Amino acid sequence: xxxxxxxxxxxxxxxxxxxxxxxxxxxxxxxxxxxxxxxxxxxxxxxxxxxxxxxxxxxxxxxxxxxxxxxxxxxxxxxxxxxxxxxxxxxxxxxxxxxxxxxxxxxxxxxxxxxxxxxxxxxxxxxxxxxxxxxxxxxxxxxxxxxxxxxxxxxxxxxxxx
Numbered sequence: 001x002x003x004x005x006x007x008x009x010x011x012x013x014x015x016x017x018x019x020x021x022x023x024x025x026x027x028x029x030x031x032x033x034x035x036x037x038x039x040x041x042x043x044x045x046x047x048x049x050x051x052x053x054x055x056x057x058x059x060x061x062x063x064x065x066x067x068x069x070x071x072x073x074x075x076x077x078x079x080x081x082x083x084x085x086x087x088x089x090x091x092x093x094x095x096x097x098x099x100x101x102x103x104x105x106x107x108x109x110x111x112x113x114x115x116x117x118x119x120x121x122x123x124x125x126x127x128x129x130x131x132x133x134x135x136x137x138x139x140x141x142x143x144x145x146x147x148x149x150x151x152x153x154x155x156x157x158x159x160x161x162x
Contacts, residue, residue, distance in 0.1 A: 006037075006160055022152035022155075024058045053142070053145050056141060068102045101113065115147055
């Protein structure tokens with residue numbers, strides 16, 4: 001949808017565009033109610049900042065739509081299609097390292113490892129995973145919040161540029 005159409009679309013249609021980027025009702029409402037936007041960059045900036053910070057419950061709910069990093073997302077949902085486009089292809093060694101890292105992360109933080117994969121190599125994603133394992137649970141929650149927002153901003157910008 002073009003930005004001009006998004007700005008003038010009925011609320012339900014605008015929600016349908018926004019929801020796959022980050023399925024958190026409070027965030028969706030803030031983005032949709034913030035219309036009209038002057039540019040896609042303005043929408044992306046709003047996506048990165050509105051409804052901050054997300055609660056732990058909101059984060060956990062949003063993570064339910066994200067596959068493990070390095071695993072091929074399954075299903076036909078909009079979120080799965082977006083994840084397939086965002087995650088880099090990985091070789092067998094990187095896939096094994098990511099699987100092991102995901103297991104360690106999930107044991108430590110009791111949630112799936114989430115990172116903005118778009119524009120990052122498997123090696124960068126692995127390095128970030130190792131670095132983040134040193135975070136406290138509170139620090140990591142803040143990082144996940146920020147990563148969700150980066151992903152949402154990229155997804156929303158992509159939806160409005162097509």
